[in-house]
Amino acid sequence: xxxxxxxxxxxxxxxxxxxxxxxxxxxxxxxxxxxxxxxxxxxxxxxxxxxxxxxxxxxxxxxxxxxxxxxxxxxxxxxxxxxxxxxxxxxxxxxxxxxxxxxxxxxxxxxxxx
Amino acid sequence: xxxxxxxxxxxxxxxxxxxxxxxxxxxxxxxxxxxxxxxxxxxxxxxxxxxxxxxxxxxxxxxxxxxxxxxxxxxxxxxxxxxxxxxxxxxxxxxxxxxxxxxxxxxxxx
Numbered sequence: 001x002x003x004x005x006x007x008x009x010x011x012x013x014x015x016x017x018x019x020x021x022x023x024x025x026x027x028x029x030x031x032x033x034x035x036x037x038x039x040x041x042x043x044x045x046x047x048x049x050x051x052x053x054x055x056x057x058x059x060x061x062x063x064x065x066x067x068x069x070x071x072x073x074x075x076x077x078x079x080x081x082x083x084x085x086x087x088x089x090x091x092x093x094x095x096x097x098x099x100x101x102x103x104x105x106x107x108x109x110x111x112x113x114x
Numbered sequence: 115x116x117x118x119x120x121x122x123x124x125x126x127x128x129x130x131x132x133x134x135x136x137x138x139x140x141x142x143x144x145x146x147x148x149x150x151x152x153x154x155x156x157x158x159x160x161x162x163x164x165x166x167x168x169x170x171x172x173x174x175x176x177x178x179x180x181x182x183x184x185x186x187x188x189x190x191x192x193x194x195x196x197x198x199x200x201x202x203x204x205x206x207x208x209x210x211x212x213x214x215x216x217x218x219x220x221x222x223x224x
Contacts, residue, residue: 050210100205
């Protein structure tokens with residue numbers, strides 16, 4: 001595997017379900033991110049982790065719960081979601097949080113909440 | 115408030131017809147401006163980073179430029195495979211935060 005991988009690629013869940021999204025980066029980076037991409041809206045930053053420590057929580061509802069067990073893996077735990085949470089969830093990584101370090105994105109998980 | 119605006123929202127070109135995409139930004143403390151390409155159903159693919167006004171970068175048919183208020187992505191003699199959504203993002207602060215524009219959807223017809 002190379003770059004940033006995400007599983008599953010597609011997920012359909014009911015409003016009462018609990019599911020998790022997984023992200024793995026194979027780039028040796030120290031920072032990881034979760035973004036939400038809704039139709040016709042700009043990418044929205046959700047969470048930022050640096051060396052497994054959360055450094056940014058961009059006013060995200062508590063029904064989204066991130067976890068970063070090590071610098072290569074990032075999870076997004078989902079529970080009691082709403083239909084408006086349906087979107088493409090993108091994971092990204094960068095070498096560090098330093099200015100100008102480009103972020104590399106995974107292919108995303110297409111989430112549909114029914 | 116930090117803001118990024120891209121124009122046009124959509125652009126249709128004939129193969130070989132050169133054009134430019136615009137990214138205007140209003141931010142305090144710019145740490146970098148990034149261009150990405152996104153194909154349908156895929157994650158954004160990194161293209162360029164620009165750091166300061168006057169800087170230019172090129173890759174194949176693409177050239178990115180930066181001023182104090184905006185960036186341009188020039189596409190010279192585009193081909194159908196250049197069709198994609200092009201995203202502009204600015205980095206502010208010290209926590210890796212990127213603020214994205216809404217993107218320009220480019221379609222190049224043969």
